[in-house]
Amino acid sequence: MTDQNTTQNTDDAKGLPVKANERPKHGPGRQMGPGHGMGGTGEKAANFGVSARRLIRNLRPQRAAIITAIVLGTLSVALAVVGPKILGLATDKMLEGIIGMQFPATATKEQLIQGAEAQGNTEFADLLRNLDFIPGQGIDFGAIGTILLIVLGLYVVSFAFSYIQGWILNGAVQRTIYDMRQRVAAKLDRLPLSYYDRQPRGEVLSRVTNDIDNVSQTLQQTLSQLLNSLLMVIGVLIMMFWISPTLALVALLSIPVAMVITAVIGKRSQKLFAQNWKSTGELNAHIEEAFTGHALVKVFGRQKEVEAEFAKRNEELYKAGFGAQFISGIIMPLMFFVGNLNYVVIAVIGGLRVATGQMNIGDVQAFIQYSRQFTQPLTQVASMANLMQSGVASAERVFELLDAEEMTGLVPERAPRGTSGHDEGRSEGLGGPSSSPARKLAGDAQGPGRIAFEHVDFSYSPDKPLIHDLSLVAEPDQTVAIVGPTGAGKTTLVNLIMRFYDLDGGRITIDGVDIASLPRGEVRQNIGMVLQDTWLFGGTIWDNIAYGRPDATPDEIIEAARATFVDRFVHSLPDGYDTVIDEEGSNVSAGEKQLITIARAFLADPALLILDEATSSVDTRTELLLQHAMAALRTGRTSFVIAHRLSTIRDADLILVMEDGSIVEKGNHEELIAAEGAYYDLYQSQFAAAIEE
Template sequence: MSDTIKVKANKRPKYAGQRHRGPGGPGLGGSGEKAANFGVSLKRLVRYLRPQRNWIVAALCLGVLSVALSVVGPKILGRATNLLLAGAIGGQMPSGITKEQAIDALIAQGNGDMADMLRSMDFTPGQGIDFHAVGVVLIVVLALYVVSFGFSYAQGWILNGAVQKTIFQIRQRVSEKLDRLPLSYFDKQARGEVLSRVTNDIDNVSQTLQQTMSQLLNSLLTVIGVLVMMFWISPTLALIALLTVPIAMIVTTVIGKRSQKLFAQNWKSTGELNAQIEEAFTGHSLVKVFGRQREVEEEFGRRNQELYKAGFGAQFISGIIMPVMFLVGNLNYVVIAVVGGLRVASGTMSIGDVQAFIQYSRQFTQPLTTVASMANILQSGVASAERVFELLDADEMSSEPEGHLPKEIAGRVSFEGVDFSYTPDRPLIRNLNLTAQPGQTVAIVGPTGAGKTTLVNLIMRFYDLNGGRITMDGVDVASVPRSAVRSEVGMVLQDTWLFGGTIRDNIAYGRLDATDEEIVAASKATFVDRFVHSLPDGYDTVIDEEGSNVSAGEKQLITIARAFLADPSLLILDEATSSVDTRTELLLQKAMAALRAGRTSFVIAHRLSTIRDADLILVMEEGSIVEQGNHQQLLDAKGAYYNLYQSQFAGAIED
């Protein structure tokens, strides 16, 4: 059997919905309490775009071409306005005279202002509107705008591909990171909070990049192109238009700083609300049983109110940017229109140039407004990116060594001076020494919290030791990859590990290349076959993620069948029969005996009747082994095991 397949037999699929809850409990964690440096996070996000830089450069070139063609349009369109006006004026004048003579005649009549305005116009007295020339200009402008649209469309298509490839890379890194995170990380994080970072926050980053990159790029190019054209037409009016830039920067900076923290709080509150909802729905039956609907609703209401306040504040403050920029743009428009009109009246500018400049002023303030309006989207996206980066920066498991286990595992497991604690200030296991011989069944008993499950978790290398070592056939398990250790171990826990799929799929997860005959044989050996035939679709019955359409005992039988099919070298049973009835338990004991034959097995049990035949029984208290021996030896010693046994079969022990 390959290592990969065996590892999967012992690990729950990521989509299966449940997670390990260690001693630390499902805390909400402290990430996202305050926003990290906006500039640093933004630069880090931009660095993820580096692999797509060639495509981005191509998009930039297309953007330059698109903007260049679009900004030339108003200038050429001004030519059409001049032709129309010149034709209208020329048609009202007598033919046979020159432009200069017509202007001198106006001055002689006392119309000096009109004469000054007509000096900047190219008209011929007696000649009306040249519609052919006007049509040519309009066709040229239309062609420019169509080609500009084509370049813009191609630019958007390329940028969209670059963004989606970048988000694909981020999702891939997050997925790989989750595989490298130690179990202790998930002990301290609410599952809904982690899911929110992986789904909501990454989606928000995707939308932010999608919306901002194209618009910001085009806006910046448009500002540059329009400025060039404005300075070409009138440096004076261009300087007036430039007054908008510092105002826009001040407004964006002042409002952006205030909204940044609110956006960070918004996404933090979103993660906490998701965690609360996920927990409430997962434990829906428990909530109903204990009548805690009101408390759950109150908790939801409180967190929902926090999210509302953060979201409303962030959107409201950042939303102020748009109307302020519109006000600045309108004031700029009025000033340019007044100054431009005066210059037309003085004859220093043509009306077509003023018309083009007014269009450019709109084109100039619009991208500034767009950039300002993108600030709230960018703040939100960077706040989400910070939360994703916090996950990517979390401490990983120790690096995988290069060692390897023997090809044939006999199953000798030794604990040599093992020290371990979940938190530094609370030691749990101290100087533990233990040897399980090949083929032995080692039972571990003791009160709740004594460290029984911790012991098997250490064998699986779910946690790293604080001191000492654990060996398998003389090889330190810390000197070989975790996958190599876990591929040799079959595990059945009290909490059932089922995922959405058929019963056949859930059993076959123990060995993906198993044939239908082997699946049925494993099912018969573990008594799954008995109840499967009572289901409408048999082995093709679909189990939902919570396994609500089969009983708790049936779910446990399926997990036992999965381990049976995996055929591991080492077996760990953690209260594996706790959910089945007494009759089925007796039958399973026979199946377990066959499964344990020739394998080293660790069995954690509270019902001492299930481990009477164990080769070695360990009694643990507060992380230490206080007694060890077989069933009869421990009863004769009349120690901790004797008291546990009497409490189950001879009545309660008096305080």
């Protein structure tokens, strides 16, 4: 999207920029132009537990799906953990057949046991006692086949339940992320312009795109696996205690060891993951800044500085990413090591218990399988530790955005359709419905439009007041021009009318209604704006003009284009009105882009019009033509015009001269010239030669 101009119903996220020297100078984190370093964004140390719990609470609206997934997961795990126990029966049947083949059919089981005991081979006697064999009878392959078919059926049904569970959980995760994106988009509209003044644009974009995508991937890849791992551990523990409480207690010894390993390593890696995503945001901010200011970088020959800054940011990201992945990656090998030790201990003890006749070999085989199934979930959780920590670090950055201080206002904004509007019980939409219907402005294109500033105080920074006790009245149908030196507060004045910023004191009324008592949308839908910096989106010229009033007819769009002289240059383009404005807006000139934005405001036909150096990019001849067009546009509505070229506002009904946030003179052109005050000096300076010291 190009750097473009706002017309009607402007969002704060794309709102009126404050002139650089009117803005407060911010500390670290403020963009300083291509090639300059960008400090930290004030990111606090990651708090894994708090952020993880908050992320889980975001899944509450999907509780029905999650409960269903838990039930399916429980059934799947139950069938899966029963399998080894039943499979152990097949092993016992095979061993019984092998033992039975070794003895004549004339002997009985009791005789064979007594014979072994008479020879002093008590361990073999205990083994025979625990086996249900028949002397002289071989392996019963039919019984073994039946057991194997039963196990196969259990595993197939278990897989089906697991597949359905994964499908349900994935849907719940995607709906949760969809809701999170909706809340973030709504939050961006509610944030004051001061937030965007402090935050590099690339940093904000990184939180909205990279971090949310990372949270999505984390939940997608870990939620189902974590749930299954937890259920698997519970199910396996039940089966292990059923088979042998002694061996189960031995297996449990690996849990505290695994927890200590995960906690120690995870605590170190979490800070690195937080730094990793912070560095990602800073690198994105630098790239976005250098790319948008590419021409400026070339003009001033600052490529080396930009490249050096990129290399520095890239190196910081490399170190943070490498450290986070390396340290968290140690967890899985260590868990494998602990699991293997546990496996060896269980195999030795189980073998001894079989030899002494305390367990069947099938039960030992099943228990060894369970020990693998027991350590496998723990290993899987450990292997996901880096992914979970990365996702929680990203979630924390998203939550910081959602928790940022919003614009204040007495009446909440309306919530957009399709959003849940809740985050842990707090409204996250554009606000709930008002207790009473929102009042609309009395003025319209033909009616009143009285704007009054009553003892207004405002500052961007508390220690640097800009506007103090300012009062003025713009009568209906008046054209009010605001002039003054750079940094006097001209653009700030219209910022306050649009409620891009809230007042420190006093109030602003339109037709007697305090704009602070109205939703911002109600205020702005009556205001049209054309800025010095053009705002065009990637689309056709026709679409950019129609943006001012989407329900306009083709004839009305053509009429607006002709009135603002867009029609004159459009026909020289190969595709006419269907010409697509490219990403940088380079296929039309700066003046042509400004004409399009004026046509958009013309089509909107607002009750109040704001023109901020609207003709600064057009040639002198076109400017004269546009003066006539804008004179027609201003007819029947109150207009505020900010201008540096005083010749363009000579016919204004009221001219306000501002210095240091205060109105030092007001009147029409003739009155102010005759007074030979500040306006007279400004007017004469336009025709004077350069000052020589």
